């Protein structure tokens with residue numbers, strides 16, 4: 001099956017168009033003033049109009065209140081909301097009820113206990129985004145370009161629908177997919193030339209690396225199946 005790829009932190013028409021041309025399943029816009037990827041809701045709405053229906057439009061927010069969400073949802077008309085802060089399961093339920101949109105709940109992972117924090121959101125969040133814990137001193141809850149130990153995902157129930165995130169780039173996505181078998185991945189700083197500046201060549205390299213990994217995994221699984229006959 002084709003891996004879903006979310007390109008996050010889009011800010012320009014060139015990057016948005018390229019993401020879709022390369023086959024991105026999701027296009028993420030960041031609404032967090034401290035981020036170098038922050039975008040005004042109206043600007044994001046204009047960019048999203050270029051690709052509506054071709055990729056899912058995702059609004060990424062951090063502990064946003066309803067006033068902020070009202071403005072973002074009305075300007076962007078997203079397909080999904082990504083809640084990347086400390087939103088509780090109750091808050092996720094409220095957001096879903098108020099806006100009638102599916103929610104991706106982001107969780108930051110460093111160890112097995114962090115992964116267990118998924119449990120209260122099961123049946124509430126529509127999808128999870130598993131990102132690394134921000135490094136000490138970071139101002140950002142995401143977009144830090146750091147990965148977590150992917151082998152931790154061995155303990156995750158297979159029914160949990162998640163996107164793998166955190167420090168993914170063309171150099172490590174092959175190993176990340178081989179280790180986790182993730183069906184969906186998310187990248188931001190790994191396809192940038194500077195914070196907040198998407199690099200079209202790096203985006204292309206990322207998609208090529210995903211395609212190579214898919215071929216390698218099919219070959220690996222075929223060989224394993226052959227051996228067990």
Ligand SMILES: O=C(O)c1ccccc1N[C@@H]1O[C@H](COP(=O)(O)O)[C@@H](O)[C@H]1O
Nearest residue numbers: 008035142143144145166167187188189
């Ligand atoms: O990217 C940001 O600046 C950001 C700000 C606030 C919340 C989330 C943010 N980014 C999310 O983090 C992932 C992982 O980023 P990276 O690939 O490690 O750079 C990113 O895709 C966004 O979903």
